[in-house]
Amino acid sequence: MEAIEDNSGQALRRAPSQKRSQERVERMLQAASALISEGGSDAMRMGEVAERAGVSIGSLYQYFPDKGAIIRTLAERYNAEGRACIADGLAGVRDMKGLIEAFGGLIDVYYGIFLAEPVMRDIWSGTQADKALRDIDLRDSRANGALLAGALLRVKPDADSDLVERKAFLIMSLGESTMRLAISVERAEGDLLVADYKAMALREIAAL
Structure with a gap:
């Protein structure tokens, strides 16, 4: 074993x-x-x-x-499922229009998962208080950022790769934070916060 x-x-x-x-x-x-x-x-x-x-x-x-080991295992499982969803959603992207449509759709899907899955909400609401969960969250944001950067560089191969990778990491990290914020407030406000994040993220992607 x-x-x-x-x-x-x-x-x-x-x-x-x-x-x-x-x-x-x-x-x-x-x-x-x-x-x-x-x-x-x-x-x-x-x-x-x-x-x-x-x-x-x-x-x-x-x-x-201990209990923390169970929670971290569940967190890693949800992260793996999320990465698979992102990878699948971005796999067919070949131009900027397709990327914007695909990423916008992924934001909606991810928010829906947060709303529908109480275990995921519970785990990530406690992320800032648990260093191990923060580390898992950081690794997940980097991995998801790499997926987005890969899609961006496919549609804009001449772009500055360092800039693309940094912005993709930031977009994904802010997305995680936005989801946690959105589920901690009233639903109507949460919906608006996610919509605002989506608009900002898509503007940044289009501007690269």
């Missing part, structure tokens, strides 16, 4: 190598997601996760040393 570590070297969990173990870990994560959805991550307890997953508390700790 292999230990998985984050960039700081802190073990987050143990990677299951057998199918039965993989299924057990999946039950643990599903149980944690359900509990977070019902009462928030602050109220979630390791014993409740084990009970709902139908595993012993010792088995839970074997894979997840």
